[in-house]
Amino acid sequence: MSNKAEILIVDDEANTLATLARAFRLAGHEATVCDNAARALELALARPFDLILSDVVMPRRDGLALLDDLKSSGIAAPVVMMSGQAHIEMAVKATRLGALDFLEKPLSTDKLLLTVENALKLKRLETENKDLRRRVGRHEMVWTGETMRRVMSQIERVAASETRLCIYGETGTGKELVARTVHDRSSRAGGPFVTLNCGAVPAELIESELFGHEKGSFTGAAQRHVGRFEQAHHGTLFLDEIGDMPAAMQAKLLRVLEDCEVERIGADKSIHVDVRVLVATHRNLDELVEAGVFRRDLYHRVVVFPVQLPALRQRKEDIPVLVEHFVCQVCAQNGWKPVEFAAEATETLARYGWPGNIRELRNVVERLLLLADGVVDAAAVNLALPAAKTSPDRAAGEDSNSPLAERVAVFERSTVLAELERHHRHVTNTAKALGLERSHLYKKCQQLGIDLKAE
Known part of the structure; x- marks a missing residue:
């Protein structure tokens, strides 16, 4: 983020607007001036500002009302209030409404520029924190x-x-x-x-x-x-x-x-x-x-x-590193000690067809970590996937030794799970997509071993 800021100045005194705008521009910033709260809200909604500087005492609608309007409208720019009639109650109210700072008039140019610098640093830190959370x-x-x-x-x-x-x-x-x-x-x-x-x-x-x-x-x-x-x-x-x-x-x-x-x-x-x-x-x-x-x-x-x-079934070579990633992620989020997955456990996970793809894999890893007592082995994985011990891809055609009813059940389970994921686990919408009554879907899930609360 650049050190150059776009600043909106709101004050009903023309001399104050001119003085502040000149000071900001000399310091390398861009300044937009406005003499009333209504117009200031319009400007703030029309374009983003790095800082909004507003007087408190103004005719028709004062600065505190403007501050409330800005926050309720979702304006993220920090707001600094200023007043020549400042008192403790006014400053406290401004802070409660979300003001970053409160300055007394007459304003010190040095203090004003320092306030802008601090606002830019705060915005930069917020952006970096959001970026860090994303990464x-x-x-x-x-x-x-x-x-x-x-x-x-x-x-x-x-x-x-x-x-x-x-x-x-x-x-x-x-x-x-x-x-x-x-x-x-x-x-x-x-x-x-x-x-x-x-x-x-x-x-x-x-x-x-x-x-x-x-x-x-x-x-x-x-x-x-x-x-x-x-x-x-x-x-x-x-x-x-x-x-x-x-x-x-x-x-x-x-x-x-x-x-x-x-x-x-x-x-x-x-x-x-x-x-x-x-x-x-x-x-x-x-x-x-x-x-x-x-x-x-x-x-x-x-x-x-x-x-x-x-689909995850098309990139099964990534399953070991994904499991390792989700183990670290889930344990860090919950304050748990990392748990080891045995090689045969990872191999068992790789044989499953994953109709819910990576999201389903993460859910299964978290479930295994909750139930783990030491190393996660193949038996634990088979318990976590009770109705799908083999890949649906194989069960649908490759494994000719499986009974027809078992293969149909595996196919039905993968289909229902996929529709539940598609509709964000909304039971009514899932039932409609499958052409089932809501009550029929509940019964079908019980038959297939799908826990609608836990899945």
Whole structure:
């Protein structure tokens, strides 16, 4: 992050605005001035600032009310209050509302510039902490085999550009993790990384989630909501399961991608956004386009550079390092001592078909660590996978010695697990996708040894 800051100054006195703006500009910063709270809120919502400096006592709407509006609107910029009528109660109230600092007038130029420097340091630390959280633990790509090496080579090539990326892959293969990796290795790494699962948001709410809404724009809109596009300004927006986006929203998304502007529900003007959009899906978008379910023009906007993630069963050479990674991760998160996996335990895990992919593997590793008493062996793994001791790929055709009923049960279990993962363990939606009654799905899960609470 540069030492140059973009600062918004709010004061009803023209002389104060001119003096402060000149001081900041001489110090190498950019200054925008404003003489009232209403206009200041508009400016802060329209573009990002590194710091907002506001007087407290102003006509119509004072600085404390502005501070409250800024925080309730999701403005992340630090706010410093100033007043020539300062007292303890005012400073305490400003701090409780979220002010970074409180300065008394007349202002010392040296102290003012030091405050800006501290605000920039704080913002830099917050960005570094977010970046560290992205890179450590859950957000680390782990692989060792040739299959993923080819995929990572593609990702490295596209990450540094502004090219839109479409990530294909089954549920649980790590599509969001790939999107985060692209963001982290791009010029936008210092900006926000914002996500939205298009298949998990009700159709009537997805427009508000993407574009935001104004207070009172519809029943239940108790306050202004900043949408994901605005939240991702100067960063990356990851739209997961883009193939599940309602047709009406596809047209609106296309317009935003073309114009780089969003309009909140209930607003009368557009807001410019600078966002790189990455999308992902487990569905075949080409087939959806041919079926008329997905807009062809939107397809060509978002599928500029397609990347296909392999299922875990297609990269089994990575299972040992993934197990080691998840053991370290889970133990660190829970304060446990690391537990060793015997070689035959890892080999048993590798023979399983993993319908839930990497997400399922992590869940199984965590379950094994909870139950472990010393070294995790093959017997423990077989207990953790009671209905699938062999790979579903083999059980479906390779193992001709297995009874038909057993092979059918293994296939049914893998199918139900995959649908549960796809629908984020929402039982009603999973039952609907499988063409079953909800009660029938519960019975089927009991028969197949699927614990809906524990899985």
